[in-house]
Structures are given as C-alpha cells and as structure tokens.
Amino acid sequence: MTLQLTGVSLTHANGVQALRDVDLHIGAGEQVAIIGPSGAGKSSLLNLLATALRPGSGELQVLGERAWKLSARQRQRLRARIGLVHQSPPLPPRQRVVTAVLAGKLGQWSLGRSLLNLLHPVDIPGARAALARLDLSDKLFAQCQQLSGGQLQRVGVARVLYQAPEVLLADEPVSAMDPVLAGHTLSVLCRHAREHNVTLVASLHAVELALAHFPRIIGLRDGQILFDLPASEVDHELLDKLYANEQLQSPPTPAPPLSVQIPRC
Numbered sequence: 001m002t003l004q005l006t007g008v009s010l011t012h013a014n015g016v017q018a019l020r021d022v023d024l025h026i027g028a029g030e031q032v033a034i035i036g037p038s039g040a041g042k043s044s045l046l047n048l049l050a051t052a053l054r055p056g057s058g059e060l061q062v063l064g065e066r067a068w069k070l071s072a073r074q075r076q077r078l079r080a081r082i083g084l085v086h087q088s089p090p091l092p093p094r095q096r097v098v099t100a101v102l103a104g105k106l107g108q109w110s111l112g113r114s115l116l117n118l119l120h121p122v123d124i125p126g127a128r129a130a131l132a133r134l135d136l137s138d139k140l141f142a143q144c145q146q147l148s149g150g151q152l153q154r155v156g157v158a159r160v161l162y163q164a165p166e167v168l169l170a171d172e173p174v175s176a177m178d179p180v181l182a183g184h185t186l187s188v189l190c191r192h193a194r195e196h197n198v199t200l201v202a203s204l205h206a207v208e209l210a211l212a213h214f215p216r217i218i219g220l221r222d223g224q225i226l227f228d229l230p231a232s233e234v235d236h237e238l239l240d241k242l243y244a245n246e247q248l249q250s251p252p253t254p255a256p257p258l259s260v261q262i263p264r265c
Contacts (some may be wrong), residue, residue: 001062002030002062002164002167003024003026003061003199004026005024005049005055005058006059007021007023007057007059008022008023008055008057008058009022009055009056009058009059009223010044010048012023012038012044016113017223018045019041019044019048019223020222020223022045023225024045024057024218024225024228025252026199028215029193030199031196031199031200031214031215031216032200032202032218033201033204033210033213033216033217033218033231034046034204034218034220034221035203035204035217035218035219036220036226037242038205040221040223042172042203043172045203046170046171046203047084047171049082049169049201050082051068051075051078051079051082052084055068061190062078062082062167065078070186076107080108080165081167082165082169083104083163083167083168083169084170085153085156085157085168085171086172087153088149088152089263091152091156092144092169093143093144093145094143094145095143096121096140096141097127097136097139097140097141097142097143097144097147097155098121098124098128098140098141099117100155101127101130102121102122102123102127102162104159104162105163106164107163109157124140126162127140128140128168130161130162131154131158133188133192134154134157134188135184136151136155136158137150139155149176152176152197153174153176153177153185156184157173157185157188157189161188163199164196166198166199167199168189168193168198168199168200168201169201170200170201171202172201172204172205173185173189173202174204174206175205179209182206182209183212183213186202189202190213201249202214210231211234212233214231215225215231216229219238219239221242226241226242227242
C-alpha cells in the first residue's frame with residue numbers, strides 16, 4: 001500500500017478532534033476523492049498523509065515507511081516524494097511565477113542549486129511546460145500578486161506537477177475556479193497520475209466533480225469515514241446522510257451538466 005492509516009486519531013492543539021480511529025488503505029496509482037461537509041476533517045487527513053501533521057494515536061505508513069518512526073532527515077527525504085496542493089497556495093506576493101513553480105523541486109535539489117534558483121531560474125523551459133498544461137504559460141514571469149485566486153491555484157498545481165512526486169495530495173485545488181476550468185484542471189491532474197502511476201488523493205467540496213473524475217470516493221463526516229466506495233455506487237441516499245443538517249446540501253445530480261462534463265481519467 002502507498003498510503004495506510006491504522007486506527008489513526010488526531011486532536012488539534014485547540015482541543016478539536018479532527019479524526020477519529022480512521023483506517024484507510026490506498027494503493028499505488030489509485031485516484032481517490034474525499035468529500036464531506038465543512039469541518040469533516042478532509043484537510044486534516046491530507047496533512048496527515050503529507051506528514052505535515054503527526055497523528056495523536058494509531059499508525060501512518062507512506063510509501064512503505066512508518067513516517068513518524070523515521071529520523072527528521074529521513075522524514076524530509078520522504079516528504080520530497082510527496083506533493084501537496086494547497087487550497088490557498090502559500091506563494092509570496094512578489095515572487096515570480098517561474099520561481100514559484102521551480103520551488104517544487106527544492107526538496108530534491110542541492111542547497112547550491114536551490115540558492116542559485118532564487119537568483120536566476122535554473123529551468124525556465126521546465127516551468128513553462130508545467131504552466132502550459134494549465135494554460136498559464138503567458139504568466140511565466142508575472143508576480144504572484146498579479147494573479148487571480150484561480151490562477152494562483154493553477155500555479156500551485158503546476159508547482160506540484162513540476163515536482164513530479166510519487167504521491168500527489170490536493171486540498172480543494174479548484175475551489176476558486178469556474179466549473180469548466182475546474183474540470184480541466186482536475187482532468188490534467190488525473191491524466192498525470194494515470195500516465196506516471198502517481199497516487200492521487202484530492203479533497204473536493206463539489207460532489208459532481210468528484211464523481212465525474214475519480215473512480216473511488218471516500219465520504220468523511222465528523223472525523224470518521226462514512227463510506228468508501230466506487231463512484232458508481234455513491235447514490236443520493238448516501239450523499240444525504242453525508243451532508244445531513246448542512247445548509248448546503250449535496251448536489252441533486254451525481255454528475256455535472258453535459259456542457260462541462262469531462263470524461264473520467
């Protein structure tokens with residue numbers, strides 16, 4: 001298994017229990033969407049898988065390694081094999097897009113190459129190619145502060161594509177995009193995962209996008225897995241249970257309109 005959680009629980013410093021006794025197994029090359037109401041624990045789960053958070057109990061294995069049994073240096077090497085797309089990418093406003101994308105490989109480069117990249121981009125063609133996949137190559141030398149929220153999210157995706165990790169985690173990666181652009185971006189992520197046998201796990205608020213693009217769906221509520229099923233088996237009854245008592249109920253249709261539908265990867 002590429003990702004494995006056994007009896008994992010997580011309580012944040014403020015006392016909020018984010019995850020409760022979670023068992024989860026995801027194999028190499030799988031493409032999985034995590035859905036659920038706000039506060040369900042989706043972001044916490046992804047940060048655990050990225051080894052950015054340490055579980056309070058239970059065991060986490062990533063790429064065959066017991067992440068929190070490793071030394072700090074070994075864990076850093078493991079993190080270089082994991083890519084995380086943030087909902088709001090932590091990009092300095094004055095940083096150029098080319099530098100932001102190339103930073104995807106900082107965990108793999110030597111200190112000298114990393115410092116050189118801050119002074120002068122060391123792989124402009126590589127950054128341009130990653131951005132081109134997301135229709136952003138014209139923003140190569142723009143400052144991040146000049147971009148919209150959706151464009152910044154696509155820069156974050158391009159950064160992880162350039163990193164070329166073995167595990168790709170995406171936390172609400174298309175929340176600031178219109179439906180067509182969101183569908184295209186998810187299609188790029190899924191195609192990359194399929195072509196390179198990358199394990200892809202994405203949290204999504206838009207249920208219709210999750211069902212359209214991912215073959216496996218995990219429903220998370222109150223820090224626990226409510227269901228873990230093929231997309232074809234996720235029905236209205238399950239979605240109603242998942243989003244019960246939520247002001248924003250699950251979408252009434254399990255797939256996007258034909259005008260924005262993109263074939264599942």
